[in-house]
Amino acid sequence: MHITDDNIQQMDQRYRAQLINSLGGFKSLVMLGTQNLQGDTNLAVFSSFFHIGASPALCGVIVRPDNGERHTLNNIIATGSYTINHVHEAIYQQAHQTSASYPAERSEFSATGLTEEWLNGFFAPFVRESRVKLALQFAERVDLQINGTILLIGKIVEAYVPDEVINPDGFIDLEAAGTMTLSGLDSYHHTQKIARLSYAKPDQPLKIIP
Amino acid sequence: MHITDDNIQQMDQRYRAQLINSLGGFKSLVMLGTQNLQGDTNLAVFSSFFHIGASPALCGVIVRPDNGERHTLNNIIATGSYTINHVHEAIYQQAHQTSASYPAERSEFSATGLTEEWLNGFFAPFVRESRVKLALQFAERVDLQINGTILLIGKIVEAYVPDEVINPDGFIDLEAAGTMTLSGLDSYHHTQKIARLSYAKPDQPLKIIP
Numbered sequence: 448m449h450i451t452d453d454n455i456q457q458m459d460q461r462y463r464a465q466l467i468n469s470l471g472g473f474k475s476l477v478m479l480g481t482q483n484l485q486g487d488t489n490l491a492v493f494s495s496f497f498h499i500g501a502s503p504a505l506c507g508v509i510v511r512p513d514n515g516e517r518h519t520l521n522n523i524i525a526t527g528s529y530t531i532n533h534v535h536e537a538i539y540q541q542a543h544q545t546s547a548s549y550p551a552e553r554s555e556f557s558a559t560g561l562t563e564e565w566l567n568g569f570f571a572p573f574v575r576e577s578r579v580k581l582a583l584q585f586a587e588r589v590d591l592q593i594n595g596t597i598l599l600i601g602k603i604v605e606a607y608v609p610d611e612v613i614n615p616d617g618f619i620d621l622e623a624a625g626t627m628t629l630s631g632l633d634s635y636h637h638t639q640k641i642a643r644l645s646y647a648k649p650d651q652p653l654k655i656i657p
Numbered sequence: 658m659h660i661t662d663d664n665i666q667q668m669d670q671r672y673r674a675q676l677i678n679s680l681g682g683f684k685s686l687v688m689l690g691t692q693n694l695q696g697d698t699n700l701a702v703f704s705s706f707f708h709i710g711a712s713p714a715l716c717g718v719i720v721r722p723d724n725g726e727r728h729t730l731n732n733i734i735a736t737g738s739y740t741i742n743h744v745h746e747a748i749y750q751q752a753h754q755t756s757a758s759y760p761a762e763r764s765e766f767s768a769t770g771l772t773e774e775w776l777n778g779f780f781a782p783f784v785r786e787s788r789v790k791l792a793l794q795f796a797e798r799v800d801l802q803i804n805g806t807i808l809l810i811g812k813i814v815e816a817y818v819p820d821e822v823i824n825p826d827g828f829i830d831l832e833a834a835g836t837m838t839l840s841g842l843d844s845y846h847h848t849q850k851i852a853r854l855s856y857a858k859p860d861q862p863l864k865i866i867p
Binding site for chain 1: 658659660661662665666668670671672673674675676677678679680681682683684685686687704705706707708709710711712713714715716717719741743746749750753754755756757758759763768777789791796797799801802803804806808810812813814815816817818819820823824826827828829831832836837838840841842843844845846847848849850851852853854855856857858859861863866
């Protein structure tokens with residue numbers, strides 16, 4: 448099927464949202480935890496979390512200010528702190544439910560039955576049920592004029608990872624941790640590893656990393 | 658295991674790259690095809706492709722100007738055109754091999770055995786072997802001062818998708834198309850669908866979309 452720019456513009460809005468959100472491939476699936484200065488907590492599922500650099504350890508996320516994501520945005524700007532929490536099969540329905548439009552004074556933690564966890568004095572709440580959790584410090588806000596979304600860049604300042612999923616070379620076996628991936632707006636998937644491949648060099652055969 | 662900011666800074670560089678690249682979760686896995694004004698083609702694997710908006714249909718990718726990715730960057734800036742090509746099991750080793758440092762005059766297509774495909778007069782080459790392919794028009798460059806990387810934003814102007822993987826509501830069944838996902842720097846995975854979930858509303862049970 449050949450889809451053109453004209454086709455895309457003429458699509459029904461919901462159909463287009465499903466289609467365009469599918470085209471980029473599988474996505475990171477995380478819950479972003481924050482707290483405002485009044486002590487209200489917020490938890491929101493995101494699928495646009497991505498790596499920007501390893502040193503310093505920077506990640507980005509795209510935030511839409513015109514919907515429920517504005518609570519997350521406001522809390523990060525006001526407090527500078529947020530957590531990233533991976534999603535596994537026992538909690539993926541609760542992760543999805545955090546995308547419902549709750550009022551600011553109603554925490555998605557209590558609404559979905561996930562548990563706030565406070566670790567090492569960090570200001571933002573972690574999700575106790577998650578197996579891989581990061582503490583991030585807000586680093587930079589970039590307003591994308593092109594469509595009014597906002598790129599929030601943060602620095603990873605702490606990570607909590609089960610010992611047994613960290614390989615000797617630093618690779619984290621997310622599949623062993625049960626971390627899931629998302630496609631489109633609402634499709635949740637496990638993964639099945641095919642192989643790790645060695646660093647690629649011209650005219651040298653790749654090796655499989657055991 | 659609790660990893661702190663100090664731990665991250667003191668890690669061996671390769672260990673840190675593996676670890677930090679793993680922490681964000683599973684990633685989009687695509688090959689980005691370009692051509693320069695002299696007619697040399699380039700193909701490069703990327704794992705930082707992400708959705709920015711559906712209307713207009715915008716996607717972003719983070720480019721590092723200090724390595725092989727500069728060919729991709731220069732070609733996009735000079736010509737305004739690039740393609741995104743999904744990766745499935747029959748071509749994932751070739752996709753990985755495109756990350757080797759080939760000189761500009763040597764195309765990763767011929768070096769890896771993937772086939773250039775020219776569709777509908779678009780200036781940049783597609784990968785014939787890929788099953789899901791997008792044509793993108795360069796829209797905006799954002800230099801991220803924080804670490805010298807560049808966010809390239811593009812608009813999807815055409816898409817080629819097998820008929821049989823498009824659901825009636827616009828959702829594309831990427832798993833049926835064989836699209837793979839990446840974790841860390843070098844770990845390739847299939848997916849296994851758990852469920853699609855209905856649009857979340859406060860205090861309403863989620864339904865599974867058949």
